[in-house]
Amino acid sequence: MLTSTIFVQPTSFLVPKPQIFPPKSTQFSLPTKICNPKMSNFGGFSVKAQLSGEIEPKTLIEYVGKGGIDVGDDLVVLIDHLQYACKKIAALIASPYNSSLGKFVEGSGNSSGSDRDAPKPLDIVSNEIILSSLQRSGKVAVVASEENDAPVCMTDDGPFVVVMDPLDGSRNIDASIPTGTIFGIYNRLKELDHLPHNEKASLNSLQSGTKLVAAGYVLYSSATIFCATFGSGVHSFTLDRSTGDFILTHPSIQIPPRGQIYSVNDARYFDWPEGLRQYIDTVRQGKGKYPKKYSARYICSLVADFHRTLLYGGVAMNPRDHLRLVYEANPLSFVAEQAGGKGSDGKSRILSIQPIKLHQRLPLFLGSPEDIDELESYKDIQQTVNPGYEV
Numbered sequence: 001m002l003t004s005t006i007f008v009q010p011t012s013f014l015v016p017k018p019q020i021f022p023p024k025s026t027q028f029s030l031p032t033k034i035c036n037p038k039m040s041n042f043g044g045f046s047v048k049a050q051l052s053g054e055i056e057p058k059t060l061i062e063y064v065g066k067g068g069i070d071v072g073d074d075l076v077v078l079i080d081h082l083q084y085a086c087k088k089i090a091a092l093i094a095s096p097y098n099s100s101l102g103k104f105v106e107g108s109g110n111s112s113g114s115d116r117d118a119p120k121p122l123d124i125v126s127n128e129i130i131l132s133s134l135q136r137s138g139k140v141a142v143v144a145s146e147e148n149d150a151p152v153c154m155t156d157d158g159p160f161v162v163v164m165d166p167l168d169g170s171r172n173i174d175a176s177i178p179t180g181t182i183f184g185i186y187n188r189l190k191e192l193d194h195l196p197h198n199e200k201a202s203l204n205s206l207q208s209g210t211k212l213v214a215a216g217y218v219l220y221s222s223a224t225i226f227c228a229t230f231g232s233g234v235h236s237f238t239l240d241r242s243t244g245d246f247i248l249t250h251p252s253i254q255i256p257p258r259g260q261i262y263s264v265n266d267a268r269y270f271d272w273p274e275g276l277r278q279y280i281d282t283v284r285q286g287k288g289k290y291p292k293k294y295s296a297r298y299i300c301s302l303v304a305d306f307h308r309t310l311l312y313g314g315v316a317m318n319p320r321d322h323l324r325l326v327y328e329a330n331p332l333s334f335v336a337e338q339a340g341g342k343g344s345d346g347k348s349r350i351l352s353i354q355p356i357k358l359h360q361r362l363p364l365f366l367g368s369p370e371d372i373d374e375l376e377s378y379k380d381i382q383q384t385v386n387p388g389y390e391v
Ligand SMILES: O=P(O)(O)OC[C@H]1O[C@](O)(COP(=O)(O)O)[C@@H](O)[C@@H]1O
Pocket: 168, 169, 170, 171, 265, 300, 301, 302, 303, 318, 320, 322, 391
């Protein structure tokens, strides 16, 4: 569902802590021995080793704050509000029929007669949760969401612009398949402040991906993972449900230079161009530059397919004009590059493509640098036949 431009006012700078978690004083420390071995080096910044031999886990907010990489108070406040919203979404997805948030509101224009108590689609609810949290942060001038046809104006002097897909993969949600939130953060372009609201909101949202200050995603799966880059590497944080904190579990993620997995909806094989068919046929048979047969993995949920690719290597792709440059391709390409990988539309680097339209769609290929190079060498890999295919 798409809605038009909305103007909302900030009400508070403080994020209420979720009620479902115990207070901070009950936090525990992860014993060193159960940590990922990489945790002994928290991505280059110091950690407090305790006398007991335990390492105090670093939370997302500690990581971005003054004791960590210090991204600046304004961005810390924004991230705090974003993570709060994503925790609410995670809780909602985990028990979707157990929350008043998921109901149509009488008189909202969304209900009629018998469907008044039907659950609201979770992508719409997720959009509302994030918008309201970002509004309360007071740090966001404009939000461009995949769920709104025009950008949402918030605080005029908010230092940041947020682009987001609030809940990607939601068409699979009834089957409890993983879903995700994708976000990108830009600085507000102050030189546009004199323009009318609609114009400056639109131009702020159409910034080149090379201008991203931060980007990432939240994966809602068996674990809830907040994975982000602030321009110096990629780090992921796992939600500790006993404390409600995102804990740094995977610092300085590096995508393997080459993987052995391709991820694509290959039911479209006969709509693919010759180059893409040849590439897939070649790696399936182990006849590519890497002399082993590739495996196929396709969840049909972009964040989940990308997260696996980031950790295991290989290539995740959607060769048709389906995924959005502003909300999906740019943020994920920034993450991919910061992890040593690549993001391409099959011909060009994603981040170098200047967005022209807010909801602009394009083919997307993300993954290990050697796999993307090999795939691009087949030239003809963008699907043009039946690009608008709907399931
Ligand atoms: O139908 P296809 O081409 O396999 O596309 C699947 C892709 O579409 C998505 O579901 C997003 O589509 P929507 O933006 O329409 O929700 C991704 O999560 C997934 O990777």
